[in-house]
Amino acid sequence: MEELALDVTDYQQVHAIIRALRPKAVIMAGGMADVEACESDPERAFAVNSEGTRNVAKSLGNVGKMVYVSSNHVFDGTKGSPYGEDDTVAPLSAYGRAVVAAEQSVR
Secondary structure, three states: OOOOOOOOOOOHHHHHOOOOOOEEEEOOOOOOOOHHHHOOOOHHHHHHHHHHHHHHHHHOOOOOEEEOOOHHHHHOOOOOOOOOOOOOOOOOOOHHHHHHHHHHHHH
């Protein structure tokens, strides 16, 4: 299989590739995951993690399914027991805020 490079922040590029490939599913596991780098460049973190995820989800439309891999950084860590996917999010970092925005795009 040929490898494709994709800039998820470029909606036109994302849309063109998804429309050409018509995937049954996309696993969205990429992004800017270095928390310190996200804090240093929160605009880039938001562009890649949130807007990039939104671009993929929007381009997929009803063509295919999307699996989004989230992060525990969407929580503030004060619960005292394991978090569940229905718990209230309270991110403390730029990375966590970008992930929350990405989750909302996927929904």
